[in-house]
Amino acid sequence: METGFRKWIIVVTIITSTIIELIDTTIVNVSINTMSGNLGASLEDTAWVITSYAIANVIIIPMTSFLAEKIGRKQYYIGSILLFTLASALCGFSHGLWELVAFRFFQGIGGGALLSTSQSILFETFPPKERGTASGIFSLGVIIGPSIGPVLGGYIVDNLSWQWIFYVNIPIGLMAALLSYIYLRPTKKSDNDRSIDWLGIFLLAVGVGALQVVLERGETDDWFSANYIVLLTIISVLSLAILIWWELRIEHPVINLRVLKSTTLSISAIMTFVLGFGLFSAVFVFPLYSQRLIGYSAFQTGTMLLPGTLMAAMVSPFLGKMLQSGIRPQYLIIVGFGLSAIFGYMMSGSNLQTGGAYFFIPLIFRGLGAALLIVPLTALAVSDLKPADIPQGAALNNMMRQMGGSFGIALINTYIAHRAAANRVALIAHVTASDPQTTGRMQSFIKNFMAHGATYLNAVKQAFGALENTVVRQTFLLSYMDAFMLLAILNACCIPLVIITIKKRSAQAANTKVVVSDH
Template sequence: METGFRKWIIVITIITSTIIELIDTTIVNVSINTMSGNLGASLEDTAWVITSYAIANVIIIPMTSFLAEKIGRKQYYIGSILLFTITSALCGFSTNLWELVAFRFLQGVGGGALLSTSQAILFETFPPKERGLASGIFSLGIIIGPSIGPVMGGYIVDNLSWQWIFYVNIPIGLMAALLSYMYLRPTQGSKDNRRIDWLGIALLAIGVGALQVVLERGETDDWFAANYIIALSVISVIALATLIWWELTTEHPVINFRVLKSTTLSISAIMTFVLGFGLFSAVFVFPLYAQRIIGYSAFQTGTMLLPGTLMAAMVSPFLGRMLQSGLRPQYLIITGFLFSAIFGFFMSKSNLETGGAYFFIPLIFRGLGAALLIVPLTALAVSELKPQDIPQGAALNNMMRQMGGSFGIALINTYIANRAATNRTALISHVTASDPNTQMRISGFMRNLMAHGATYLRAMQQAIGGLENTVVRQTYLMSYMDAFLLLALMNACCIPLVIITIKRRKENAKPSNVVVSDH
C-alpha cells in the first residue's frame, strides 16, 4: 500500500504500460497494406504480424501469476517492460517480414505479461477501501488502448512511416521501466525448490498457440478446407484437454485451474469472454464499415471512436467508487450489457445515406457499455477467491477477455463473409434484364454518361459496372448490419447470466464489500 506522490507515480506508470500494450493489439491493423508493400510480402503473410502478437499475448497471460511469484513481481514487471520496449525497436529495424513476425511475437510475450501484473500491482498500491477505485483506473487502459490504436496507426501511416508505429513505444517504455525501478517496492522471488511445471508450460504454448493460428488464419484459408487448419485444430483440442487434466492433478501447476471452482469466477469468465468478443469485434467491424461503406479515412474513423472512449475514461473511476460504496457489481454489469446491445442495435439500423452524426450516440453507448462491464466484471470475478488465489483468478479472467477478442474477430469476419454471400444472392435475384427497376436504373446511368460524351457501348459498360458497385456496397452494408445485430443479441443474452450471480449471493449483505476486502 502506497500514499501520496509515490502512489500516483506508480498509478501513472502502470496505466501507461497497460495502454501501450493494448494499443499495440490494434495499432498495426491500419498499416498492413503499407507494410505489405514495403516488405514485398502478400497481405495474407503480412497478417502474421497481428497473429504472432495475439498468440504470444494469450500464451503468456495465464502464466503471469506463476512467473511473477517465481521471479519476483517487480523484477518480472520491469523485465517485461524492457522486453516489450527492446523488441518494439527491433520490429522497426526489421528488414523482412519474418524478422518482423518473430520480433512481434517476443513483443507480445513482454506486453501480455503487463496486463495481469499491472492489475496486481495496482491492487497492492491502494488500501482495501480504495480498491474499487483501483479497478476503475485499471479499466482505463483496457478501454483506451484498443480504441485509440487505429487513430494513432492511421495518423502515423499517413504522416510518417510504418516503423514509427513501433518506435513510439521506445521512450514510453524506457520511462515506465525507470519509474518502476525507482518507485515500485522490492519483491523477492519464491525461494522454494519445487520443480517448474515445464509440461504445463509446453501444453499451454502448444494448445493456445495452435488455437490462435486457427482463429487468426481460418477465414483467410477457408477454415477446414486447409489441411494445416485441421491438423492444428486437432493438436489444440488434445493439448488443451491434456493441459486441464495435468494442471488439476499436478502438485504445483503453472495455471491453477482449481480457482474455477468458484462459480462466480466461472460465470464472470464467460461474461468477460463475451465482453472481449464485443469489445474487439466492434473495433474491428466499425472501421471496416466506416472506410468501405462510408468512405472515411483510417484517421477519420479513429476520431469517431474517441468521444465514446473519452466518456468511458471519465466514468470509470466513478464506477470504482460506486462499487466501493456498496453498489452490487451485477447491476452495473446488466446496464453495461444493455448499453452494448443498444450500440449494436442502433448500428444495425444505419444505411448508405447515414451521416457521421448518426454514429455519435451509438458510439457513446459503446464506450459507456465497455466501462460498465470492465470495472465490475474485474471486481466480480475475484470476489469469492482467497487473497492468495486472486492473482491467478485475475490472470484467467484477463486471458478470457483476450481469447474473446481473438474468437470475436475470427468469427465475426467469417460471419460477415457468409452473410455477404447470402445477401448478394438475395440482391442479384432481383437484378435481371427483365426487371423494370433494373432497366430503369441502367437507362438512367446510360443517359447521364452519354450526355457527358460517352459512346453507347461505353455508357452501357460503365452503367453495368456502376450497378455492380451498387450491389457490392449494398451487400456489404447488409452484412455489417447483420454483424452489429449479432453483437447486440450476444450482449443481451448475457443478462440472464448476471441474474444467476445475483440469486446465488442473495443472502450476502453488500457483496461489493466482499470484493474490496478480498483484494
C-alpha cells in the same frame, strides 16, 4: 503501500504501461488496409498482425504470477517493458509480413506480462480501503488503450508511415522502464523450488495457437476441405483436452483451473470472454466499415471513437467507489451489457448515407457499456474466492478477456466473409435483365458515361463495372450490419447469466441466515 509523490509517480507509470500495451491491440486496426497494400499481402493475412499479438497475450497472462514470483516482480516487470519496447522497434524495421507477425508475437509476450503485473502492483500501492479506486484507475488503461489506439493509429497513418505506429512505443517504453527502476520497491526472487509446468506451457501455446489458425484461415481455405485445417483442429482439441486433464492433476499448474469450481468465477469468465469479444471486435469492424464503405480517413475513424472513450474515462474512477459503497456489481454489469447490446443494434441500422452524427450516440453507449463491465466483472469474478486464490482468479479473468478479443477478431472476420458470400447471392438474384430497377440503373449509368465522352460500347462496359461496384458495396454493408447485430445478440445473451449470479448470491445469503438463526 505507498504515499505522497512516490505513490502517484508509480500510478502514472503503471497506467502508462497498461495503456501502451492495450493501445497496441487496436492501433493496427485503422492501418490494416495501408499495411496490406505496402506489404503486398491480403487483408486476411495482414489480420495476423493483430491476432499474433493477441495470442501471445493469452499465452503469457496466466503465467505472469508464477514468473513474477520466480524472477522477482520488479525485475520481471522492467524486463517485460524492455522486451515490449525492443519488439516494437523490430516491428517498425520489418520488411515482410511474416517477419512483422513474428515480432508482434514477441511484443505481445512483453505486453501481456505488463497487464496482470500492473494490476497487482497498483493494488499494493493503495491501502485496502482504496482498492476500489485502484480498480477504477486500472480500468482507465483497459478502456482508454483499445479505444485511443485507432485515433493515434489514424493520425500516424494519415501523416506519417505505418512504421511509426510501433516507433512511438520506444520513448514511452524506455521512460516507463526508467521510472519503474527508480520508484518500484525491490522484490526478491521466491525461495520456493516449485518446478515449472513446462508441459502446461507447451500445451497452452500449441492448443491456443492451432485453434487461432483454424479460426483465422478456415473460411479462406473452405474449412475442413483443407487437410492442414483438419490436422490443426485435431491438434488443438487434443492439446486443450490434455491441458485441462494435466492442470487438474499436478500440484503447481501454470493455470490453476481448480478455481473454476467457483460458479461465480466460471460465469464471470464467460461474460468476460464476451466482453473481450465485443470490445476488440467492435474496434476491428467499425474502422473497416467507416473507411472501406463510407470513405472516412483513418484519423476521422479514430476521432469518432474518442467521445465514448472520454465518457468511459470520466465514469471509471467512480465505479470502484460505487462498489465499495455496497452497490452489487451485477446491477452495473446488466446495464453494461444492455448498453453494449444497444450499440450493436443501432449500428446494424446504419447505411451508406449515414453521417458521423448518427454514430455519436451508439459509440457513447459502447464506451459507457465497456466501463460498466470491466471493473464490476473483475470484482464479481473474485468475489467468492479465498484470498490465496484471488491472484489466479484475476489472471484467469484477464486471460479470458484477451482470449475473447483474439477469438473475436478471427471469428468476426470469418463471419463477415461468410455473410458476404450469402448476401451477394441474395442480391445477385435480383440483378437481372427483367428487373426494372436494374435496367433503369444501367440506362442511367450508360447515359452518364456517354455524357462524359465514352462511346456506347465503352459506356456499357463501364456501366457493368459500376453495377458490380454497387453490388459489392451493398454486400459488404449488409455483412457489416450482420456483424454488429451478432455483437448485440451476444451481449444481450449475457444478461440472463448475470441474473443467475444474483439468484445464487441471494440463495447463499438466505442459507447463511438460516444457519445463524439455528445457532
